[in-house]
Amino acid sequence: MKTILVLNGPNLNLLGTREPAVYGAHTLTNVEALCDAECAKFGFKMDFRQSNHEGVLIDAVQEAGRAQAAGSLIGIVFNAGAYTHTSVALHDAVKGSGVTVIELHISNVHAREAFRHHSFLSPVAKGVIAGFGVAGYALAISALAGMS
Numbered sequence: 322m323k324t325i326l327v328l329n330g331p332n333l334n335l336l337g338t339r340e341p342a343v344y345g346a347h348t349l350t351n352v353e354a355l356c357d358a359e360c361a362k363f364g365f366k367m368d369f370r371q372s373n374h375e376g377v378l379i380d381a382v383q384e385a386g387r388a389q390a391a392g393s394l395i396g397i398v399f400n401a402g403a404y405t406h407t408s409v410a411l412h413d414a415v416k417g418s419g420v421t422v423i424e425l426h427i428s429n430v431h432a433r434e435a436f437r438h439h440s441f442l443s444p445v446a447k448g449v450i451a452g453f454g455v456a457g458y459a460l461a462i463s464a465l466a467g468m469s
């Protein structure tokens with residue numbers, strides 16, 4: 322059984338209480354359950370992680386790259402939070418590891434502040450999903466399933 326890594330970056334542990342008008346009322350635990358159900362639909366195992374630390378996310382991306390090369394992982398659904406807009410290191414990690422990434426944002430970042438319009442991940446992502454709320458996680462999993 323192949324795995325999909327759902328990787329969440331900084332402040333996503335605050336889902337449910339953080340700016341509910343932007344991110345909705347769902348908690349990260351709700352998102353994990355939604356992703357688990359979607360992965361099960363396709364017969365995939367899910368690995369669900371969240372970290373507020375850039376280096377931990379980089380380690381996870383590199384580990385995923387090795388797992389994909391070994392044939393045990395399909396790819397990453399990656400909500401890198403604010404690191405999307407700042408992290409050359411995450412760009413390099415995705416590029417260097419060769420892992421398949423679907424970039425995911427709960428909110429429509431392009432309808433928000435200008436500093437959210439640039440992404441260091443988009444140029445190295447297979448695709449981008451933004452603005453569909455937490456339902457975007459299921460869309461991203463289904464996109465990865467379609468590619469596998």
Ligand code: DQA
Nearest residue numbers: 400402403426427428430437
């Ligand atoms: C986010 C959008 C980012 O701009 C923001 O920094 C986040 C969450 C989203 O899911 O909409 O932390 O990635």
